[in-house]
Amino acid sequence: xxxxxxxxxxxxxxxxxxxxxxxxxxxxxxxxxxxxxxxxxxxxxxxxxxxxxxxxxxxxxxxxxxxxxxxxxxxxxxxxxxxxxx
Amino acid sequence: xxxxxxxxxxxxxxxxxxxxxxxxxxxxxxxxxxxxxxxxxxxxxxxxxxxxxxxxxxxxxxxxxxxxxxxxxxxxxxxxxxxxxxxxxxxxxxxxxxxxxxxxxxxxxxxx
Numbered sequence: 521x522x523x524x525x526x527x528x529x530x531x532x533x534x535x536x537x538x539x540x541x542x543x544x545x546x547x548x549x550x551x552x553x554x555x556x557x558x559x560x561x562x563x564x565x566x567x568x569x570x571x572x573x574x575x576x577x578x579x580x581x582x583x584x585x586x587x588x589x590x591x592x593x594x595x596x597x598x599x600x601x602x603x604x605x606x
Numbered sequence: 607x608x609x610x611x612x613x614x615x616x617x618x619x620x621x622x623x624x625x626x627x628x629x630x631x632x633x634x635x636x637x638x639x640x641x642x643x644x645x646x647x648x649x650x651x652x653x654x655x656x657x658x659x660x661x662x663x664x665x666x667x668x669x670x671x672x673x674x675x676x677x678x679x680x681x682x683x684x685x686x687x688x689x690x691x692x693x694x695x696x697x698x699x700x701x702x703x704x705x706x707x708x709x710x711x712x713x714x715x716x717x718x
Contacts, residue, residue: 523608529615536626543629551696552635558688559629559642563622566653573657576665581673588680595688602695
């Protein structure tokens with residue numbers, strides 16, 4: 521049985537991620553932009569998980585995992601750079 | 607069972623929406639960081655639990671369920687580290703809250 525509503529839930533997450541472009545472009549400080557980019561990363565991950573569930577292929581899960589790891593590393597690197605220790 | 611999975615994912619979408627609105631509407635940088643934590647904890651866990659139930663009950667695919675559980679553990683472990691690091695980095699970079707702070711122990715420690 522296929523649950524077609526998974527696609528619509530994924531579209532909801534992608535729309536939320538697109539809304540965050542406002543903060544990514546306008547954000548007054550660099551920390552705001554980093555936080556917005558990290559949140560967009562997580563939301564797109566959720567859409568990828570829902571797409572993997574819809575199609576039943578676990579390749580998209582691997583992609584989502586890699587994207588999560590890269591987002592964490594990027595956020596931590598930007599934080600270290602802002603701190604002045606890089 | 608289908609409605610249970612739908613309920614988990616809808617709860618997750620609600621918390622993601624709350625985090626997004628807070629990230630757009632909150633007044634200063636630290637309020638926005640606090641609101642973005644909403645997305646990475648409760649917004650993730652609903653999808654993870656719903657996905658584990660869906661892949662175990664309907665797809666009969668144990669591999670996907672284990673991968674989803676590993677992703678949930680990864681998110682729960684790494685999100686506080688990233689939030690703490692970015693808040694500390696923003697403070698060191700010179701970002702301050704909008705209102706005057708009553709008590710600033712971290713700033714006093716930093717000056718020593």
